[in-house]
Amino acid sequence: MRSRRPMGALEDQVMEYLWSVAGPATPAEVHEVIAPELAYTTVMTVLTRLYEKGRVTRDRRGRAYAYVAVGSEADHVAEEMTTSLFDAGDRAAALSRFVDSLDSDDATVLRKLLGRSK
Numbered sequence: 001m002r003s004r005r006p007m008g009a010l011e012d013q014v015m016e017y018l019w020s021v022a023g024p025a026t027p028a029e030v031h032e033v034i035a036p037e038l039a040y041t042t043v044m045t046v047l048t049r050l051y052e053k054g055r056v057t058r059d060r061r062g063r064a065y066a067y068v069a070v071g072s073e074a075d076h077v078a079e080e081m082t083t084s085l086f087d088a089g090d091r092a093a094a095l096s097r098f099v100d101s102l103d104s105d106d107a108t109v110l111r112k113l114l115g116r117s118k
Contacts, residue, residue, distance in 0.1 A: 010034075011049070015056075017033055023068070024067060025066060026064050026067075028040070030067070056068060057070055
């Protein structure tokens with residue numbers, strides 16, 4: 001029996017691909033690069049779901065659509081971090097743990113960013 005991908009893993013792979021390409025990508029292109037072992041319709045379904053979630057836009061290209069990521073990967077990660085912080089019961093504790101987990105390079109970047117924010 002083949003192992004299954006974790007929930008959301010295929011969506012993440014598709015988004016990573018769309019962020020990495022210079023322009024729109026068709027389902028056929030995404031299928032070929034990301035998951036040729038899966039059915040083409042599976043990739044189409046993932047792209048449709050991402051469109052319905054507002055994570056990609058699409059334009060008709062012949063009989064298919066061409067998809068483009070909405071925002072950058074950095075935008076997406078920042079949104080996830082903001083959501084996680086918003087959902088935290090104790091925001092100060094969550095921020096403290098996050099800062100404690102940073103390596104020295106990331107901590108330096110964070111200090112610089114915080115210094116420019118006021």
